[in-house]
């Protein structure tokens with residue numbers, strides 16, 4: 803039986819921290835489905851199509867990774883995909899409360915699906931898509947925090963050139 807995990811998120815955009823979790827997850831699971839939540843109510847910088855493109859380009863180096871998008875309940879999507887686990891990355895302590903709440907709600911909704919937390923590499927403890935977008939919007943150099951395609955797309959979106967210290 804294939805061990806399948808869903809790695810859900812907004813991925814607006816994917817960061818090196820996300821890729822670190824994918825890589826760690828591949829040592830536990832045969833297949834990881836990186837699933838972008840399609841949520842028209844949430845304002846995002848990149849469209850779902852753009853996020854899929856960036857994720858596809860930055861995960862070609864891995865085997866066993868599929869990129870998809872979903873709407874509705876995550877546990878229902880996990881069941882449709884025959885996945886038994888939801889994979890989430892844990893960074894600093896500040897992630898804990900929200901992640902705990904999400905995992906417990908998901909367990910309440912479907913007891914068959916387990917949430918697996920992986921600790922992100924120390925390098926990525928303080929990186930997030932939001933802080934990266936903010937830095938990029940003012941021309942900050944975010945090249946060591948995101949895959950090349952994301953750096954390019956962020957520059958294109960904000961019309962900026964990197965500023966170095």
Ligand code: PNS
Pocket residue numbers: 810811812813839874875876877904907908
């Ligand atoms: O990267 P994010 O934005 O923190 O990811 C949040 C995500 C997509 C995992 C979460 O919002 C989600 O699973 N949404 C789908 C609806 C759902 O099932 N919510 C949890 C139980 S109410």
